[in-house]
Amino acid sequence: MGLAVLSLPIALVAFVVALARRHLVTVGVNEHAEVVRIARHARAWRVGGLLAGLVAAALALTVGQSVDALGRLVALAPALLGIGVLLGTIVGELTARPRVGVRRTAVVETRTVRGILPPVRTALVGVAGVLLAGALALGAAWGGPDDLQRAGRSFTQRCRVMVDGALVSAWSSRGPWPGSFYAVPLAAALGVAALLVLAALVAVTRRPRPQPESLGLDSMLRRWSAGTILTAALFTVLGTLGPVAVLIAAGLQPGECPMSVTQAVVRWVALAVGPVALVAGAAALGALLVTPTIRVDDLPRPLPGEATPVGAPVR
Amino acid sequence: MTLQAVTVDVLDPTPPYEQLRRQLADLVGSGVLAPGDRLPPVRQLAADLGLAPGTVARTYRELEAAGYVRSRRGGGTRVAPHPPAAATPAVALEEAAAAYLERTRVLGIGTDEALAVVQRQASR
Numbered sequence: 001m002g003l004a005v006l007s008l009p010i011a012l013v014a015f016v017v018a019l020a021r022r023h024l025v026t027v028g029v030n031e032h033a034e035v036v037r038i039a040r041h042a043r044a045w046r047v048g049g050l051l052a053g054l055v056a057a058a059l060a061l062t063v064g065q066s067v068d069a070l071g072r073l074v075a076l077a078p079a080l081l082g083i084g085v086l087l088g089t090i091v092g093e094l095t096a097r098p099r100v101g102v103r104r105t106a107v108v109e110t111r112t113v114r115g116i117l118p119p120v121r122t123a124l125v126g127v128a129g130v131l132l133a134g135a136l137a138l139g140a141a142w143g144g145p146d147d148l149q150r151a152g153r154s155f156t157q158r159c160r161v162m163v164d165g166a167l168v169s170a171w172s173s174r175g176p177w178p179g180s181f182y183a184v185p186l187a188a189a190l191g192v193a194a195l196l197v198l199a200a201l202v203a204v205t206r207r208p209r210p211q212p213e214s215l216g217l218d219s220m221l222r223r224w225s226a227g228t229i230l231t232a233a234l235f236t237v238l239g240t241l242g243p244v245a246v247l248i249a250a251g252l253q254p255g256e257c258p259m260s261v262t263q264a265v266v267r268w269v270a271l272a273v274g275p276v277a278l279v280a281g282a283a284a285l286g287a288l289l290v291t292p293t294i295r296v297d298d299l300p301r302p303l304p305g306e307a308t309p310v311g312a313p314v315r
Numbered sequence: 316m317t318l319q320a321v322t323v324d325v326l327d328p329t330p331p332y333e334q335l336r337r338q339l340a341d342l343v344g345s346g347v348l349a350p351g352d353r354l355p356p357v358r359q360l361a362a363d364l365g366l367a368p369g370t371v372a373r374t375y376r377e378l379e380a381a382g383y384v385r386s387r388r389g390g391g392t393r394v395a396p397h398p399p400a401a402a403t404p405a406v407a408l409e410e411a412a413a414a415y416l417e418r419t420r421v422l423g424i425g426t427d428e429a430l431a432v433v434q435r436q437a438s439r
Contacts, residue, residue, distance in 0.1 A: 100365030105322045108342065110353045202395040212320050
């Protein structure tokens with residue numbers, strides 16, 4: 001909860017930056033009418049999904065704490081928001097159908113998911129996904145039972161240390177630790193989110209094309225949609241990775257037992273990854289709130305040779 | 316590869332699968348679609364044209380039977396390595412004229428009037 005509150009200013013800054021740099025394409029009135037209609041339809045569903053996801057995430061952060069005081073529901077908040085956006089996108093893309101007339105034209109092409117993926121964001125999602133999978137696997141592998149014997153909720157070390165020339169048994173236990181207690185529900189939610197990402201990308205790819213004269217704009221719309229899907233995935237992964245990395249770094253503190261080299265390396269990596277993931281996740285949330293838009297210019301475009309560069313001719 | 320388009324007129328007396336077959340055969344036979352080029356997936360082309368997937372599937376089956384394309388499970392439908400050559404322009408013209416006259420017949424227009432319309436259009 002505290003991390004979520006800390007992330008809000010970063011999300012706000014990212015929102016303002018994304019708003020200032022928003023990709024806006026202006027088309028003339030009566031131009032590309034079908035693409036504009038599809039874009040508005042898909043956007044309405046995506047915004048609806050985003051709002052539903054925000055409500056679900058807010059409920060997980062507030063009510064979730066009272067339902068499960070150990071924070072398993074709170075940990076699912078980023079995934080719930082991402083799933084909301086993805087569900088909205090899927091419904092919007094599946095229900096967006098261009099009008100068909102008596103004479104129908106289609107381009108002879110093979111549309112693929114790979115063809116609409118933005119490379120940089122795809123790589124970011126891939127790297128973040130690998131880091132999160134590694135963090136959850138490592139947390140589950142090193143996790144142990146806590147003082148109430150709840151499996152995978154604590155990081156426990158046992159060792160023998162020299163005290164006054166004699167070897168004595170020592171142990172230390174720190175929690176909460178992102179072991180199986182948290183990793184299993186997180187992995188399940190992230191698995192659902194991954195399937196939804198795939199389904200959303202396929203839905204965007206398979207959406208029927210409108211008239212061929214809008215081919216370029218329609219292709220751009222598909223790339224925008226894929227970009228939004230990946231931003232939702234990026235937020236889900238980073239929003240989960242940040243707290244997991246912070247908990248790993250907090251759990252791997254030097255104590256009674258000395259840390260191994262592997263544990264020291266993991267601690268430093270977690271110390272670096274945690275804040276970066278939180279900041280980047282907040283930035284992804286800010287970017288998610290602002291998506292590229294097609295704006296319809298109310299005034300007719302100037303005719304070739306017309307003196308006025310824009311707008312209606314002067315009478 | 317330049318993007319090519321196919322058009323289906325649902326009011327045309329020629330069935331949509333045949334309209335589609337003819338255009339794709341022309342694209343393959345004339346070399347616009349080269350051997351190995353992939354044709355759109357059945358569901359994608361059907362959705363883009365607002366047709367039933369079975370209609371497009373029938374087109375692909377007919378093209379495969381005629382040696383224009385090869386379908387492979389999981390690999391999609393691709394232009395065959397040695398597809399039949401394109402019809403000559405004269406044959407294509409004969410086919411277009413036959414299709415035109417077939418349509419005028421369905422509309423209840425006589426041959427003389429149909430020819431007069433062609434001449435009127437040509438003189439414009």
